[in-house]
Each structure stands twice: as structure tokens, then as C-alpha cells.
Amino acid sequence: MKPPPRNTLTRTRADRQLLPSFWTEYISARTRGATEEVIGDAKAIFTAPVLQELQRHLSMEALATPFLFTEQLRNRVVAVSIGYRDNTQIVAVNARFKFDPEVMAHTLIEEYAHAQQRINGTDFDAQRRLYQYDDRPYELEAKRLATTVLGYEAPDYDARLIRDEHEDALGN
Amino acid sequence: MSTLVDKNVHISTERARRLEQLACKLATTEDVLIEQGLDLLFMKQDCPSESEADVEDDWQLLARLETENGPVPYNTRPIHKIDRDQIVSIVGATLDPSRIRRIDE
Numbered sequence: 001m002k003p004p005p006r007n008t009l010t011r012t013r014a015d016r017q018l019l020p021s022f023w024t025e026y027i028s029a030r031t032r033g034a035t036e037e038v039i040g041d042a043k044a045i046f047t048a049p050v051l052q053e054l055q056r057h058l059s060m061e062a063l064a065t066p067f068l069f070t071e072q073l074r075n076r077v078v079a080v081s082i083g084y085r086d087n088t089q090i091v092a093v094n095a096r097f098k099f100d101p102e103v104m105a106h107t108l109i110e111e112y113a114h115a116q117q118r119i120n121g122t123d124f125d126a127q128r129r130l131y132q133y134d135d136r137p138y139e140l141e142a143k144r145l146a147t148t149v150l151g152y153e154a155p156d157y158d159a160r161l162i163r164d165e166h167e168d169a170l171g172n
Numbered sequence: 173m174s175t176l177v178d179k180n181v182h183i184s185t186e187r188a189r190r191l192e193q194l195a196c197k198l199a200t201t202e203d204v205l206i207e208q209g210l211d212l213l214f215m216k217q218d219c220p221s222e223s224e225a226d227v228e229d230d231w232q233l234l235a236r237l238e239t240e241n242g243p244v245p246y247n248t249r250p251i252h253k254i255d256r257d258q259i260v261s262i263v264g265a266t267l268d269p270s271r272i273r274r275i276d277e
Contacts, residue, residue: 001273002271007229008233008237020237020241021241021242024238024240024241024242027234027237028234028238028244031227031234032234035246035247035251036251036252036253036254037247037249037250037251037252038250038252066252068252075269076266077266078264078266079264079265080263080264080265081262081263081264082261082262083261083262084259084260085258090254097267098230098275111264111265117263118263125261133266156271159272160272160273161273161275170254170256
């Protein structure tokens with residue numbers, strides 16, 4: 001068993017990377033239940049130094065992708081980047097789990113990297129057909145960016161399921 | 173010592189048989205075993221389960237964070253309905269199933 005997720009940013013590496021207001025939003029969503037209201041974009045998640053570093057790698061368009069908390073995701077996903085037919089995008093975070101702050105920080109950078117990849121025209125389906133999850137170039141690139149920006153690899157923490165998965169849950 | 177009262181209850185034949193056997197095996201009375209069983213039941217009722225305690229902790233944490241960082245404008249902002257018919261692609265960070273624990277585990 002891995003260590004349980006920590007409840008606050010304090011004494012985690014995600015402190016000074018994730019905004020305290022973002023963490024409060026997350027605790028609200030997982031406690032009160034997610035409403036799928038749009039919280040903001042990357043500026044409402046990351047602190048100024050992280051945002052500045054992200055701007056070196058990602059476009060303003062990608063970083064302007066809105067995010068929300070949802071109850072609709074499958075158990076097997078922390079968060080997803082969704083692309084619509086009209087070329088708009090959204091980042092959705094699974095509010096049914098307790099995640100560690102460092103896992104959350106890593107994941108959200110990965111999602112914004114996916115938003116950039118979609119803008120760049122990455123063919124996700126083609127890569128899925130060719131590679132297993134861990135070997136997909138778009139996943140490797142997103143994880144690499146998150147590690148570069150945050151300064152640590154995706155950490156190994158348990159995730160605690162708070163509410164059960166919906167019957168018609170969404171996932172990649 | 174508490175005052176003893178007579179109380180008639182109905183239990184299944186099987187439970188009655190096992191209660192009698194257990195009392196015999198432990199060299200005690202059925203009354204004592206029922207009292208012990210009730211103590212356990214009452215203790216469970218009096219103490220919140222781990223998951224209930226965990227949820228309570230989250231509410232307390234939320235209250236503290238909202239005091240420090242300002243209240244969350246919960247359910248006051250525009251809702252984005254995820255329109256499944258309009259989705260072209262979903263990509264995301266997956267969770268190793270072996271890492272998932274229920275909060276009461």
C-alpha cells in the first residue's frame with residue numbers, strides 16, 4: 001500500500017505551486033459535491049512562478065482552457081482534457097477522490113499539456129492504436145513537461161474514493 | 173450495578189441455538205453474551221465510522237481553508253454541461269486501480 005494522500009498543501013512540494021484558493025476549491029468540490037461550474041483557467045490553479053514556467057512551454061490559448069470539478073469521471077482517471085467538435089476544450093477533475101496535492105499538481109499540468117497537443121493537432125486516436133498508455137508519445141510528453149515544471153516525478157500516493165462511480169461515467 | 177429488567181425478544185431458531193452453544197462453550201450465560209453483543213453494537217453506534225470521521229475532517233478542513241482563503245462561491249458560477257454528443261476526444265491521467273482505496277478502508 002502507498003502512503004495516503006495528504007489533505008493540505010502544507011509541507012508538500014505542491015505548496016507554492018498550487019494556489020491555496022485552488023486547493024480550497026478542490027476541498028469544497030470533494031466535500032460538497034462537484035457542480036461542474038467553471039472555476040477559471042490555469043491562472044486559477046497555479047502560482048505565478050509555475051505559470052511563468054508553463055508559459056515558456058504552452059500557449060496562452062492552451063492555458064486559457066477552463067477547468068471544472070465533476071462527479072462524472074470514471075474511477076480510473078484523476079482528470080481529463082476534453083475536446084469538442086467546435087474546437088473548444090475543458091479540463092475536468094474527478095471530485096469523487098481524495099488526491100495528494102503533488103499528484104494533483106502533476107496531473108493538471110499534464111492536462112494543460114494535452115490541451116496544447118490538441119491545439120497542435122496531435123492525433124490521440126492514432127497513438128492509442130499504436131501504443132500502450134505508458135508508451136504513448138503524447139502521454140510521455142505531458143508527464144515530462146509536468147516533471148520539468150514542478151521539479152519532481154509524478155509521486156506515488158494512494159487515492160481515496162469518497163463517492164462511487166456513476167453508471168455512465170466518462171473516461172478516456 | 174445496573175438494575176436488571178426482563179425483556180422478551182424474538183430471534184431465529186438458529187441464532188437461539190448458537191447462542192446456547194456459545195454460552196455453554198464459554199461457560200457463561202446467554203444473558204451475558206447478549207449484554208456483550210449489545211455493548212459492541214452500542215459502541216459502534218456511538219463512534220462514527222472511519223469514513224464518517226474522514227468526511228467530518230474534510231468539512232472541518234474546508235471551514236478552515238475558507239476562513240484563510242475566503243469562501244468558495246459554491247454553485248454561483250456558470251455551469252459547463254459536458255455535452256457527450258459533442259466530444260471529439262478525451263485524454264487524461266489514469267489512476268492505477270491498485271492505488272485506489274475507499275475512505276473507510
